[in-house]
Amino acid sequence: MDNAFHRVMNIGDLQTGESKAVQIEGLSVLVCNVNGEYLAVENRCTHQNSALEGGRIRNGMISCPLHGVMFDLRTGCGRGPLGKVPLRTFPLQVIGHEIHVGLQEPAVTEG
Numbered sequence: 001m002d003n004a005f006h007r008v009m010n011i012g013d014l015q016t017g018e019s020k021a022v023q024i025e026g027l028s029v030l031v032c033n034v035n036g037e038y039l040a041v042e043n044r045c046t047h048q049n050s051a052l053e054g055g056r057i058r059n060g061m062i063s064c065p066l067h068g069v070m071f072d073l074r075t076g077c078g079r080g081p082l083g084k085v086p087l088r089t090f091p092l093q094v095i096g097h098e099i100h101v102g103l104q105e106p107a108v109t110e111g
């Protein structure tokens, strides 16, 4: 797992209020357009692991399609007792018309 940014799509591929999942190094990452601000989180709800893709986005929060827990797309923080565990968030850069996402996994020591 490296810390490099990966080009995932163009800004024109994602309209306001839309989210799309992409695979980066085997991880499903959800890229969201919040009124022209692009944000990336893990595409897996921390409640019961449902995909968040297509969840309603409102006021910077995404609602999980399965049970409706809301997560802040900037911080990953969830609301309510079912959202106690935050989502992973990922750094995102817009370079020209391209969206790039970095994974920035913590270093793993092996052996």
Ligand code: FES
Binding pocket: 045, 046, 047, 048, 049, 050, 064, 065, 066, 067, 068, 069, 082
């Ligand atoms: S799986 Fe997302 S709220 Fe339950």
